Amino acid sequence: MKSKFTPPIGKITQINGKCISLIGNDIDTDRIIPARFLKCVNFDLLGESVFEDDRETLKGRHPFDLEENKNATILIVNSNFGCGSSREHAPQALMRWGIKAIIGESFADIFYSNCIAIGIPCFTLSKKSIQEVQNNKDNKFLFLEIDLKNSLARSKDLTLNLEIKESSRKMFLSGEWDATSTLLENEDFIENKLDDLPYLEFNSTIT
Amino acid sequence: MxxxxxxxxxxxxxxxxxxxxxxxxxxxxxxxxxxxxxxxxxxxxxxxxxxxxxxxxxxxxxxxxxxxxxxxxxxxxxxxxxxxxxxxxxxxxxxxxxxxxxxxxxxxxxxxxxxxxxxxxxxxxxxxxxxxxxxxxxxxxxxxxxxxxxxxxxxxxxxxxxxxxxxxxxxxxxxxxxxxxxxxxxxxxxxxxxxxxxxxxxxxxxxxxxxxxxxxxxxxxxxxxxxxxxxxxxxxxxxxxxxxxxxxxxxxxxxxxxxxxxxxxIKSDENSIYDDVIKFDASKVEPTVTWGITPGQSIGINQKIPLLDNLSPNDQFIAEEAFKYMGFNPGQSIKDTPVDVCFIGSCTNGRISDLRVAAEVLKDKKVSKEVKAFVVPGSEKVAIQAKQEGLDMIFKDSGFQWREPGCSMCLAMNSDKLIGNEISASSSNRNFKGRQGSPNGRTLLMSPAMVAAAAINGKVSDVRELIKK
The missing domain is CATH 3.30.499.10 (Aconitase, domain 3)
Incomplete structure (x- = not known):
């Protein structure tokens, strides 16, 4: 575990940090945080349990246990990362461990929206580029500077054109990724919607 | 669009x-x-x-x-x-x-x-x-x-x-x-x-x-x-x-x-436009069982677990991981795989019709002595209805434990868990590594009828052979 956790806030334009590579397709959210750790009423302690069972099985050889990855903040993954359960506990656990951005071949839909909602930008790259990064022998020293404005990641001798949904990119740049206040701005429209939906009349209250 | x-x-x-x-x-x-x-x-x-x-x-x-x-x-x-x-x-x-x-x-x-x-x-x-x-x-x-x-x-x-x-x-x-x-x-x-x-x-x-x-x-x-x-x-x-x-x-x-x-x-119009259309022939589907660690890794009951070479390059990586975790070999059949636990329940298959189908298979039969079997109704209403129909007695007489409603061993957040590397035949929805409560527990997803059949024979079985009899 790193120093005390502080959640991201406001505009996210630049993320600089060491990369940690986790190889494998279809890594589901049960693996990221097994269900027994969902017995909690806040997310505070999840960081230490991230990938608990996988780490236990690999007895210290899991990327999240390697000394060289101790201060990593950018997670490099393969395809369909975060599939399965909708538990936000999964990105919360990754974030509390220290992850600030994820670059992968592809992400599961719900995991992706959970990451955006808590301020973890997720970028995609082609399989080939991901594998190049993951197979890079110097990977353990790979330090990337991610520039959200231009969707670029740069290291000493590498430039990657990252892809990210335009809506997500704009939200991070403007600081509106914490959606509640943006949604509340349209309060009048929300009230108006009540008149458009026929079923609210059939079932005026749920009783 | x-x-x-x-x-x-x-x-x-x-x-x-x-x-x-x-x-x-x-x-x-x-x-x-x-x-x-x-x-x-x-x-x-x-x-x-x-x-x-x-x-x-x-x-x-x-x-x-x-x-x-x-x-x-x-x-x-x-x-x-x-x-x-x-x-x-x-x-x-x-x-x-x-x-x-x-x-x-x-x-x-x-x-x-x-x-x-x-x-x-x-x-x-x-x-x-x-x-x-x-x-x-x-x-x-x-x-x-x-x-x-x-x-x-x-x-x-x-x-x-x-x-x-x-x-x-x-x-x-x-x-x-x-x-x-x-x-x-x-x-x-x-x-x-x-x-x-x-x-x-x-x-x-x-x-x-x-x-x-x-x-x-x-x-x-x-x-x-x-x-x-x-x-x-x-x-x-x-x-x-x-x-x-x-x-x-x-x-x-x-x-x-x-x-x-x-x-x-609000139904889709007859000439509505889709981004993609894919067709299946339902009559060709067999009772299907998963052999791996994603719900996509499944085969018909009479098929063999695929050889690595027969899978697309994208699927090979997770298949190798699955062989190792499940202890199965490529080319082996799934039928007759011994099971330790049989679970009927979950939001996928814990409704009254699921219980009826399983009870029909179990009626006048006994669960194998090697198997721990339990049924968890999806809701209090399902439980009440099942009792009115006498389904609870059919389950109990066969050797199934009759439980109270909840998600239970679908994700094992309560005390219903696999132990060690036990194999479950499960009517739930996920066979992910560790999903059913043991870090090395193994899950075979199948229909409730197939779970009932596995419970009786103590091994993965083709329920159609039991229905015929």
């Missing part, structure tokens, strides 16, 4: 605004909550000094952490007790209707809402649970959300979301005897892959889907998410309407006819 599908109609109707950046603000007609993914959302409301905007549009029940043996309070598990108490407190404070244990309506949230008639065509439905796609069986647009989005729905009754593309999955003919909705959806996921649905809503249609009962349709839509589709739906028809009629929260009297007219109007 899709046009005039049910998805397009319902989405457009619920769109509150276009947000900067291109996503939409979508009104949520029905919000369902449970004890696991809501406490942090209520906490966030408090931190932001916000209220629940429309408390009457949220309904709560408790399912994930409830014990299925002894449900007396306080629960033996302190953490579970703390979670149910937090939900009780939050519902009371925010005036949210809560179906607690003993109310007669508690159960797995995706079993309970349809039973109450809360789930209706044309609605948007959200819940902090990925299997919310279940409700799409009624022609609603229903999807799982994370806790931050639960917070947003509580505070604004809306969420920010990018519109999904629509893929029609057309199923011709009909399922043959001894083959069930579970087999069909496992087959579809196997053919399309577990990530094909990312960015899509799946519309299931065609003669084979029309012939399914509402409960079978729920099984299909429930597992859309296992194919990567956050949302799956089926256009509503007479079966949908008659299922809803007279349910507690169904439209009544003069509202009923209005409701039917509107529900008919």
């Amino acid at each position: 899709s046009q005039d599908t049910l998805f397009d109609k319902v989405w457009d109707l619920h769109k509150v605004s276009s947000l900067p950046g291109g996503s939409d603000q979508i009104f949520i007609g029905l919000h369902l909550i449970h004890e696991v993914t809501s406490p942090q959302a209520f906490g966030a409301l408090k931190d932001k000094n916000l209220k629940v905007k429309f408390p009457e549009r949220t309904v709560a029940t408790v399912d994930h952490i409830v014990p299925t043996d002894n449900q007396s309070r306080p629960f033996k598990d302190n953490l579970a007790e703390q979670m149910i108490e937090t939900l009780e407190k939050n519902c009371l404070e925010h005036k949210i209707r809560f179906f607690n244990i003993g109310s007669g309506n508690q159960g797995i949230v995706h079993v309970v809402a349809p039973e109450l008639g809360l789930t209706q065509p044309g609605m948007t439905i959200a819940c902090g649970d990925s299997h919310t796609s279940t409700h799409g069986a009624f022609g609603s647009i229903a999807f799982g959300i994370g806790t931050s989005q639960v917070r947003d729905v509580l505070a604004t009754q809306t969420i920010a979301m990018n519109k999904l593309k629509v893929r029609q999955i057309w199923c011709d003919n009909k399922l043959s005897k001894g083959v069930y909705a579970k087999d069909l959806v496992l087959h579809i996921i196997n053919k399309l892959g577990v990530k094909a649905g990312a960015g899509f809503a799946y519309e299931f249609s065609g003669p084979a889907i029309d012939k399914l009962s509402m409960e079978e349709r729920m099984t299909i839509c429930n597992m859309s998410i296992e194919g990567g589709a956050r949302c799956g739906y089926i256009n509503p028809d007479e079966k949908t309407f008659s299922y809803i009629k007279n349910k507690l929260c169904a439209p009544k009297n003069k509202h009923w006819d209005k409701a039917i007219t509107w529900w008919n109007s």
Whole structure:
């Protein structure tokens, strides 16, 4: 575990940090945080349990246990990362461990929206580029500077054109990724919607 | 881009605004909550000094952490007790209707809402649970959300979301005897892959889907998410309407006819446009069983576990991981694999029709001595109905344990867990590593009838051979 956790806030334009590579397709959210750790009423302690069972099985050889990855903040993954359960506990656990951005071949839909909602930008790259990064022998020293404005990641001798949904990119740049206040701005429209939906009349209250 | 599908109609109707950046603000007609993914959302409301905007549009029940043996309070598990108490407190404070244990309506949230008639065509439905796609069986647009989005729905009754593309999955003919909705959806996921649905809503249609009962349709839509589709739906028809009629929260009297007219109007138009169409022949589907660690890794009961070379390069990596974890070899058959635990239940297959099918297989037969078998009804209503029909006695006489309603060993957040590397035959939805409570436990997904057959023989079996006898 790193120093005390502080959640991201406001505009996210630049993320600089060491990369940690986790190889494998279809890594589901049960693996990221097994269900027994969902017995909690806040997310505070999840960081230490991230990938608990996988780490236990690999007895210290899991990327999240390697000394060289101790201060990593950018997670490099393969395809369909975060599939399965909708538990936000999964990105919360990754974030509390220290992850600030994820670059992968592809992400599961719900995991992706959970990451955006808590301020973890997720970028995609082609399989080939991901594998190049993951197979890079110097990977353990790979330090990337991610520039959200231009969707670029740069290291000493590498430039990657990252892809990210335009809506997500704009939200991070403007600081509106914490959606509640943006949604509340349209309060009048929300009230108006009540008149458009026929079923609210059939079932005026749920009783 | 899709046009005039049910998805397009319902989405457009619920769109509150276009947000900067291109996503939409979508009104949520029905919000369902449970004890696991809501406490942090209520906490966030408090931190932001916000209220629940429309408390009457949220309904709560408790399912994930409830014990299925002894449900007396306080629960033996302190953490579970703390979670149910937090939900009780939050519902009371925010005036949210809560179906607690003993109310007669508690159960797995995706079993309970349809039973109450809360789930209706044309609605948007959200819940902090990925299997919310279940409700799409009624022609609603229903999807799982994370806790931050639960917070947003509580505070604004809306969420920010990018519109999904629509893929029609057309199923011709009909399922043959001894083959069930579970087999069909496992087959579809196997053919399309577990990530094909990312960015899509799946519309299931065609003669084979029309012939399914509402409960079978729920099984299909429930597992859309296992194919990567956050949302799956089926256009509503007479079966949908008659299922809803007279349910507690169904439209009544003069509202009923209005409701039917509107529900008919939101179906996909005959010439609607889809982003993609894929066809299946349901008559070719066999009883299907998973052999690996994703719901896409399945085979027909008489097929062999695939050789690495027969898989696409993309699937080889996870297949190798699966062989190692499951202890199975490529080319080996799945039939006759000994099982240790048999579990019937979950939001996929814990409804009354699932229990009826399994009981029919088990009647006058005994569970193998090598097997621990238990059945967990999906809700209090399912349990009551099953008892009225004497199904509980058939299960008990065969050697199954009869439990109280909850999610149970689908995800093992209570004390129902696999031990060590036990193998379960399970009617649930996920065979992920460690899913059923043991870090090296192994799960074989199959239909409830196939679980019953496995329980009797103590090994993976073709239920059609038992039905024939």
